Every structure is written in C-alpha cells, then in structure tokens.
Amino acid sequence: MQNDIADIEYQLSSLSIKGLTNKRVDKHNNVEKPLLCLHGWLDNAASFLPLMPYLDNVLAIDWPGHGLSSHRSSDAHYHFVDYVYDLLALFDENSWPALDIVGHSMGGMIASVFAATFPEKVKSLTLIDSIGFITAExxxxxxxxxxxxxxxxxxxxxxxxxxxxxxxxxxxxxxxxxxxxxxxxxxxxxxxxxxxxxxxxxxxxxxxxxxxxxxxxxxxxxxxxxTKSPLRLSTSQAQQIISSIDIPVQLIYGDKGMDMVKLGIEQYKIHFKCFKSTMLSGGHHVHMEQPKATAALIAYFIDRIS
Structure with missing residues (x-):
C-alpha cells in the first residue's frame, strides 16, 4: 500500500477545493477512480489520515469553508444542498465514473443525498457515525x-x-x-x-x-x-431521500458515538434497500480511533459488491 501523502487541489468556479491523497496524482492533477472520503462539520481532510496506511487510492477533500479550501463568497452561505452541488461539480470537473464514497458525520449526510439524487455516480456508500439527517418537525x-x-x-x-x-x-x-x-x-x-x-x-x-x-x-x-440552518428536512422528506438510495450502504459507528446515530439506525434502516451496520469500540471519530478495523470493513464491503 502507498504511504506517501500528496496535496491536491481542484478549482470549482470561484472555489478552490484542497485535499489529501495517498494515490499517485497524474500530470493533470487528477486521481483516477479514488476512494472518495468526505469529512464532517468543522473537521477537514486530515480526518482520514489514519485510514491511509490501510487503504489504497484514498482522496479526502476539505469542504468549502473548512481546512485549506477557500471560503464561499461574501454574499453566500453554507446551505446543506450547496455541498451536494459541490460534490456534483467535483465529479463533473474530473469526469469520474461511479465511485465508492466514505462519509463521516456531515459528510455522510451529504453523500446520502448525493447517492439518492445521482445514483449513477455512486457504487457504494460507507457511513461513519452518520445516518439519515438532522430533521425538524x-x-x-x-x-x-x-x-x-x-x-x-x-x-x-x-x-x-x-x-x-x-x-x-x-x-x-x-x-x-x-x-x-x-x-x-x-x-x-x-x-x-x-x-x-x-x-x-x-x-x-x-x-x-x-x-x-x-x-x-x-x-x-x-x-x-x-450560523444556524434556517431550513431543515422534515422526517418524511428525510425518509423519502433514504428510500431513494439504490446502492449498497454500510454504517460503521462507535459504541460511544453520537446518540442520534443509534436512534437513526432504528428510524432509517428500514428505508434502505441494502443496508448493514457494524459497531466498533470508539466515539464519534471511530475511524480515527480504530483505523485498521475501519479500513478492513470498508475494503471488505467494497470488494464484496465489486
């Protein structure tokens, strides 16, 4: 496996998206068929550094406003759906085929919407201490x-x-x-x-x-x-999105992780078409605490559906 970590950058309209990868970058600053890893709120691409010794072809990005990526313009805000568009634009910019995606916390929520709305672009989805969405009645x-x-x-x-x-x-x-x-x-x-x-x-x-x-x-x-989100999905809207995900989904969560994840399993698991979950010893960042075990679950899941 490759242990060398390289910086990478993508230009999406007015946004500069920075990231980290353990796969060789080609002359066009591209990573071919990466395992795309999406971090959570107020984290950054370094969230996935502990996984990189155990998985090949990892590409972890910084979301706009996070890490080393640029901030949105002064007249913009950080709407949840805008992150989904950022992901779509990233796929378009790189002409990526369907990819395996790993999403932690907010990254898992964004990836879930993306998998539901653009199923042709996602092969499999691994959620880390993340399931469903933050909803409001x-x-x-x-x-x-x-x-x-x-x-x-x-x-x-x-x-x-x-x-x-x-x-x-x-x-x-x-x-x-x-x-x-x-x-x-x-x-x-x-x-x-x-x-x-x-x-x-x-x-x-x-x-x-x-x-x-x-x-x-x-x-x-x-x-x-x-700042607080002015609009949230209702429970029925969240369930409809989850029920639209056609690709295999696995959840890896920590036994000491967020309570909303444990509640979410009961609320959302019946709406997935193909779903499995595994609990590991750890907290909300279980993939950083247990990188070897987490990587093994990710690799096995991807290999099994390939």
Missing amino acids: AETTTENLRQGLLSRLKLSNKQKHQQLKAKQQEQAQKSRKIKSHANLDSAIKARLSVSDLQYGDAKLLVERGTKQSEDGFYWCSDPRLM
Whole structure:
C-alpha cells in the first residue's frame, strides 16, 4: 500500500477545493477512480489520515469553508444542498465514473443525498457515525427560519462593527487575534474540550485547521459555518431521500458515538434497500480511533459488491 501523502487541489468556479491523497496524482492533477472520503462539520481532510496506511487510492477533500479550501463568497452561505452541488461539480470537473464514497458525520449526510439524487455516480456508500439527517418537525419551521436568519444577521452586524474599527486588512488580523491561541497545544486542547477526540487525532485536525500568524494560531474555518440552518428536512422528506438510495450502504459507528446515530439506525434502516451496520469500540471519530478495523470493513464491503 502507498504511504506517501500528496496535496491536491481542484478549482470549482470561484472555489478552490484542497485535499489529501495517498494515490499517485497524474500530470493533470487528477486521481483516477479514488476512494472518495468526505469529512464532517468543522473537521477537514486530515480526518482520514489514519485510514491511509490501510487503504489504497484514498482522496479526502476539505469542504468549502473548512481546512485549506477557500471560503464561499461574501454574499453566500453554507446551505446543506450547496455541498451536494459541490460534490456534483467535483465529479463533473474530473469526469469520474461511479465511485465508492466514505462519509463521516456531515459528510455522510451529504453523500446520502448525493447517492439518492445521482445514483449513477455512486457504487457504494460507507457511513461513519452518520445516518439519515438532522430533521425538524413541520410545526417548528417558522421558528427555525426565524432563528436561522437572526443568526446570520447577528454575524453580519458583528462583522460590520469590526470593520468600522480598522481597514479590511487590519480587521482580518484583529479577527485572528480574537480566535488565536498562543501555541498549537492550546488550539488542540480547545478542540479536545468540545469533542471526544483523542489528543493525537485532534492534533491532526488542528494542524490542518489552523494557520500561524505573529499573534499565534488561528482557525481557518469560515465563521459562517457556526450560523444556524434556517431550513431543515422534515422526517418524511428525510425518509423519502433514504428510500431513494439504490446502492449498497454500510454504517460503521462507535459504541460511544453520537446518540442520534443509534436512534437513526432504528428510524432509517428500514428505508434502505441494502443496508448493514457494524459497531466498533470508539466515539464519534471511530475511524480515527480504530483505523485498521475501519479500513478492513470498508475494503471488505467494497470488494464484496465489486
């Protein structure tokens, strides 16, 4: 297996999508028939580094606004469906055939919608501590819409206030100071405080998810990722999407992972046409904690359906 890790970049309209791969990149900066790995919210491509010694042809991307990929334009937001379009554009840009996809957390949700709407582009889907979607009941629609739009307005007003105090370049530096850490260890501990990650795994994510300035380390992720979603799928809509997935799906989840995944198994498993699940010892990032076991399950699943 290949252990050399290479950086890769794709240009999608105004977005620069960065990534990591352990497969040789051709002269056109392309990876032929990769195992496409999609990370979760506020993570980055480094989420899949622990898997790379055990799997060939891995290509892990940074979603827009995450890791080293560019942020969306100032007049845009991070709608869930826009990530699905990013994935479609990535396939179109590279003229990829149907691929095996691995999606962790939010990446699994995006991949699920993609597999349902573009089944000709997906051979198999492995979900890691992810099943179904974050839904909302119909009676909460108005309040969710209100809170989502208010969260955008709050961030916009905060940014306007900051811009009054300095020029754009100076303000960018000021923003970094607010969110900076004196050293990498401080940033790692901050990430550990809001997750069940182990130190070494958090270090991988933080190293790719921060940049260093003269004032310390600051987060690369777009602050707009923290705004609330104004619209969510209803339960019936989510079930309809899952029931439209025709390709084989496997779920790998941690026994100490997110409760919504365990609940989701009961809610969604009957709507898949071909579904299996395996529980491993670990938390939400079980693929980082148990990379060898996770990789073996992925490889066996893909080989069995090929």
